[in-house]
Amino acid sequence: MSSGNQPPASADEPEVSTAAAVYAERVLTLYRQNVWIMAVNPLNTAIVAGVLWNAANRRLLAGWVAAMVAVTIARVIVRNRYLHRLPPVEATSLWARRFVAGATAAGMLWGLGGALFYDPQAPGPQLLIVFVIGGMVAGASGTMALHLPAFLGFAASAVLPLALRMLADGDRLHIAMGLLAIVYGIAMALVAANNHRAVTEAFRLRFENHDLLRRLSRAQISLADANRTLEQRVTERGMALERQTEALREAQRMESVGLLAGGMAHDFNNLLTAVLGNVELLLVDAAKFAQEDRIALEEIRRAANRGATLVSQLLTFSRRQVMEQRVLDLNAVVSEARGLLDRLIGEHVELEVTMHPGPLPVKGDPTQLQQVIINLATNARDAMPEGGKLTIQTELVDRPAPDASTPSSEYVVLSVRDTGVGMDAETKRMIFHPFFTTKEVGRGTGLGLATVYGIVEQSGGHVFVDSERGRGSCFRVFLPSVSAAQIESPAPAPPAVSQRAQGPATILLVEDEKSVRAVAARTLEGAGFTVIEAENGEQALELARHHRGSIDLVVSDVVMAKLGGPGLATRIAGDRPGIRILLVSGYSGKQMPSAGDAFLQKPFTPTDLLDKVSRLLTSQTTSGASTAVVSDSRQDSTRT
Numbered sequence: 001m002s003s004g005n006q007p008p009a010s011a012d013e014p015e016v017s018t019a020a021a022v023y024a025e026r027v028l029t030l031y032r033q034n035v036w037i038m039a040v041n042p043l044n045t046a047i048v049a050g051v052l053w054n055a056a057n058r059r060l061l062a063g064w065v066a067a068m069v070a071v072t073i074a075r076v077i078v079r080n081r082y083l084h085r086l087p088p089v090e091a092t093s094l095w096a097r098r099f100v101a102g103a104t105a106a107g108m109l110w111g112l113g114g115a116l117f118y119d120p121q122a123p124g125p126q127l128l129i130v131f132v133i134g135g136m137v138a139g140a141s142g143t144m145a146l147h148l149p150a151f152l153g154f155a156a157s158a159v160l161p162l163a164l165r166m167l168a169d170g171d172r173l174h175i176a177m178g179l180l181a182i183v184y185g186i187a188m189a190l191v192a193a194n195n196h197r198a199v200t201e202a203f204r205l206r207f208e209n210h211d212l213l214r215r216l217s218r219a220q221i222s223l224a225d226a227n228r229t230l231e232q233r234v235t236e237r238g239m240a241l242e243r244q245t246e247a248l249r250e251a252q253r254m255e256s257v258g259l260l261a262g263g264m265a266h267d268f269n270n271l272l273t274a275v276l277g278n279v280e281l282l283l284v285d286a287a288k289f290a291q292e293d294r295i296a297l298e299e300i301r302r303a304a305n306r307g308a309t310l311v312s313q314l315l316t317f318s319r320r321q322v323m324e325q326r327v328l329d330l331n332a333v334v335s336e337a338r339g340l341l342d343r344l345i346g347e348h349v350e351l352e353v354t355m356h357p358g359p360l361p362v363k364g365d366p367t368q369l370q371q372v373i374i375n376l377a378t379n380a381r382d383a384m385p386e387g388g389k390l391t392i393q394t395e396l397v398d399r400p401a402p403d404a405s406t407p408s409s410e411y412v413v414l415s416v417r418d419t420g421v422g423m424d425a426e427t428k429r430m431i432f433h434p435f436f437t438t439k440e441v442g443r444g445t446g447l448g449l450a451t452v453y454g455i456v457e458q459s460g461g462h463v464f465v466d467s468e469r470g471r472g473s474c475f476r477v478f479l480p481s482v483s484a485a486q487i488e489s490p491a492p493a494p495p496a497v498s499q500r501a502q503g504p505a506t507i508l509l510v511e512d513e514k515s516v517r518a519v520a521a522r523t524l525e526g527a528g529f530t531v532i533e534a535e536n537g538e539q540a541l542e543l544a545r546h547h548r549g550s551i552d553l554v555v556s557d558v559v560m561a562k563l564g565g566p567g568l569a570t571r572i573a574g575d576r577p578g579i580r581i582l583l584v585s586g587y588s589g590k591q592m593p594s595a596g597d598a599f600l601q602k603p604f605t606p607t608d609l610l611d612k613v614s615r616l617l618t619s620q621t622t623s624g625a626s627t628a629v630v631s632d633s634r635q636d637s638t639r640t
Contacts, residue, residue, distance in 0.1 A: 018211065022203040024092040026146040029199075030099055031082045037143055038076060041106050042069045044132055045113065052125055056117050064116070068109050075102035096147060103140075103150040107157030110136060114162035120169050130177075133158050134184060141188045145195030152189060159185035269586030270513045272603035275304045277519030280606045281526075304603070325459070327482055330360040330369070330394055330412050337373045341392075345377055348387035355394045360412045362479040364459040372455050375448040376416040376475050383420030383473060391417040396481060411461075414477040423467040431465065452477075505617055506530040506549060510540040510556035510568065511584070516602075520555065523606035524613070537563025544572055551579060553616055555609075558585035580616045 045068040049061040078098050087095060114133050119125045137155045144151035159181055166178030279301045282289075289297070338353060345351060362369075373392070380390050393415040423431070432453040452475075456463045460480050467473035507529050511517035514535075521531045532547065534540035537560055544551055554572060556565035563571075569581040586602040600612045 018204060018207050020089055020092075021207045022200055023096075024089045025203050025207070026199065027092050027096045027099070028086075030144070030146050030150065031079050031095070033143060035076055035079065038072050038079070038106075040139070041110075041136070042072045044136065045109070048113065048117070048128060048132055051128055052117055055119065055122065055125060060116060064109065064113050068106065071102065071105045071109060075099075075106070078102060096149070099147065100150045100153050103144060104153030104157050107140075107154035108161075110158035111161030114158070115165040118162060118165050120174060129162065130181070133162055137185065137188050141192040142195060145192040146199055148192060148196050151192045155185055155188055155192075267586070269602035270516050272304050273586075274513075274515035274519055276301065276603050276605050277516075277523065279304065281519070281522060325363055325365055327361055327363050328366050328369075330362050330414060330479070331355045333366055333369050334373060334392060334394060334414070336366075337370050337377075340374065341377050344374065345381040345390060349381055349384055350387075350389045352389065352391045353393075354391070356396055358396075360394055360396060361482045362412050362459070362461075363482050364479065365455075368455045369459070372452050372477065373414070373416070375452050376477075379448055379475075380416055380418035380420060380473070383418050383422075388419035388472075391415070393417070410481040411478045412481045414479070415474060416477075417472065417474040419472045422469045422471050422473055423465075424469050428465055428467055432463075504528070504530065505552040506532065506547075507613070508532045508534065508540055508544060508551050508554045508556075510534045510537060510554065510560070510565070512536050512557060512560045516557075519606070520609060523609055524555075526606075527610055527613075529613075536560045537565065537568035540568055541571055541575075545575065551576060553580045553582060553613060555582045555584060555613070558583050580619075582612055582616055 042065065045065045049065050052061060078095075082095050110133050114129050117125060118129050137158055140151050140154050144154060163178040163181035163185070166174045166181060169175075279297055283297055283301070334353065334355060341351060377390060377392070384390070393413075395413050395415070396410065397413055398410050431449050434450040453463055456477050456479070462478045464476050464478070465473060466476070507524055509517060509521055509524065509531050511520060511533075512535050517533060517535070521533055524531045532543055532551070534543055537556070539562070540554070540556065541563065544554075554569070556568050558565040565581075565583045565585070569583070573579060573581070580598075582598060582600060584600045584602060584604070598616070600608065
C-alpha cells in the first residue's frame with residue numbers, strides 16, 4: 001500500500017495495513033498544504049505588531065515577529081524536504097513529530113505574544129489579540145485536523161497563555177474572558193476532532209476501495225491467466241484430438257487399402273499359380289517347341305515370377321504374408337545387410353552405420369526385417385541423386401513411440417537418415433500407400449515403403465518419418481524390445497529331397513479355382529499319383545466318405561466358399577486318423593504360423609508342389625495327422 005502520488009505496491013512488495021496507510025496519507029496531506037497557510041503566521045504577527053507599535057515595547061514586537069518568521073522558514077524547509085524525499089510509510093512517525101514541533105512552536109509564539117502584549121486597560125489591543133489568536137486557532141482546526149497532535153500543540157500553546165493572563169487580572173470580567181478562551185479552545189479541539197474523524201474515514205474508505213480494486217484487479221488477472229491457460233489447453237487438446245482423428249482416418253484408409261491389396265493379391269496368386277504351373281509343364285517338353293517358343297515361355301515365366309514378387313509385397317503391406325517370426329538381434333540383421341548395402345547404394349553415397357553396443361532383441365522375421373533395411377536404404381539412395389550421406393543407427397530407448405496411441409514401453413529403434421531432397425507434407429502423408437511413388441515411370445513400383453509399413457506393423461512395431469523439403473528425411477522404425485535370453489539361433493535348412501515319392505499314393509485335391517486345380521491335378525497325375533478332385537471342402541468330405549480305398553494325402557486350399565481347408569482338415573482327420581494334410585493359400589486372413597511342410601504358399605510351381613507332397617509322403621510320422629490347422633477369419637466364407 002502507498003500514499004499520495006507514490007506508486008501502488010506491486011504483487012511482490014510487502015502489504016501495508018490500511019491504518020498505516022491512512023496515517024501516512026494524513027501526514028502527507030499536511031505537508032502538501034500550500035506554503036501560504038504557514039506564511040499566515042508571520043503575516044498576522046506583523047499586522048499585530050504594526051497596530052501595537054506605539055502602545056507596546058517595540059524591541060519585543062520586533063523580536064516576536066522575527067521569531068515567528070524564523071519558525072515559519074524552518075517549517076517550510078522541513079515541508080520541502082519531506083515532499084522531495086517522499087519517505088516510506090515506516091518513516092511517517094518521524095516526520096509527523098517534526099510537523100507537531102513546528103506547529104507547537106508557532107502556537108507558543110502566539111501564546112507568548114498574547115501574554116506580553118495583552119493590555120487590560122486598552123480595549124483595542126485586547127480585541128485585536130483575542131481576535132487574531134481566536135482566528136488562528138479556528139483556522140488550525142481545519143488545516144491541522146488531519147493530525148490532532150499538531151492541532152492540540154498549536155491551539156494549547158496559543159490559547160492557554162492568553163487565558164492565564166486574563167485570569168491573572170483577578171476581576172470578574174477578565175476571569176470570564178479567560179474562562180471563555182479556555183472553552184473556546186476546547187470547542188475548537190472538538191471541531192478538529194470531528195474533522196479528523198471525517199478525514200480519516202474518507203481516507204480509510206479510499207484505501208479500502210483501492211485494496212478492493214487491487215484484489216479485483218488481481219482476480220481479473222488471475223482469471224485472465226486461467227482463461228488463457230484453459231484456452232491453450234483446449235487448443236492443445238483440440239489439436240491432439242485432430243491429430244488422433246487424422247491418424248485414425250489414416251489408419252482406416254490404410255486398413256481399407258490393405259484389405260483391397262490382400263484381396264487382389266489372393267486372386268493374382270491364383271492366376272500366377274496357373275500361369276507358372278502351365279509354363280513349367282510346357283517347359284518339361286521344351287524339345288517339342290521351336291527356339292523362339294521356348295524363349296517366349298521363359299519370358300512368360302520371368303514375368304510371372306516378377307508378378308509373384310509384387311504380390312508378395314502387397315501381401316506384406318496388407319499384413320497377410322506368412323512370417324516366420326522368432327526372437328533375433330537387430331544388430332545382427334543390420335550387419336548381415338551391411339555387405340549388400342555397400343553394393344546397393346553406390347559409391348556416390350557415403351554410408352555410416354552406428355549400432356547400439358549391446359544386443360537389441362526383437363521379435364520378427366529376419367528376412368523381412370532385412371527387406372525393411374534394404375527398402376529404406378534404397379529409398380534414401382534414390383533421394384540423393386547427386387550423392388550424400390546415408391546414416392543407419394540402432395538404439396534402445398525407454399520411452400513411447402511418437403504416437404499418442406502407443407503405450408509407453410522399451411523400444412528398439414532403427415533409424416535410416418539421408419541428406420537428400422526431402423518431402424513435403426502431402427508426400428509424407430502418402431508415402432506408405434501402395435503404388436504411390438514420386439519416381440519417374442519405370443523406376444519404381446511404389447511398393448517399397450508400403451512393404452516396410454506392412455512388415456513393421458505385422459511385427460508389432462511402428463514406423464515414422466521426419467522430413468522437410470530440401471533437408472533430407474529420417475525414417476524411424478520402433479520395434480518392441482524383448483528379453484535377450486530369448487534370442488534364437490537360425491533354424492537349420494530342411495534336408496533336400498533326394499528322390500520324389502511317386503504313385504501309387506492317392507491324393508485328394510481340393511481347390512475352388514478351376515485353373516489352379518487343373519494344373520495341380522495334371523502335375524500330380526504326371527508324377528504317377530491317383531488324384532481325386534473336389535471344388536470345395538464339403539464335396540471333398542463327401543468324396544472321402546464314399547471312397548473305399550486309402551487316401552494318403554489331402555491337398556486343400558485354405559479359403560473356400562464351402563468348408564475351407566482348416567475345417568476340412570479337422571473333420572477328415574476324425575474320419576481317417578493319420579491322414580496327412582497339405583494346406584495351400586494365396587494369403588492368410590491372420591498371420592499364418594510356421595507349419596513346415598504342411599503349408600504351401602501360392603503362387604507355386606509344379607516343382608514346389610511335388611517337393612511338398614514328397615516330403616509329406618516320405619515322412620516317418622505315423623501317429624496323428626501332419627496338419628496345420630490355421631485360424632482364418634474367412635475360412636468358411638465366400639472369397640472376395
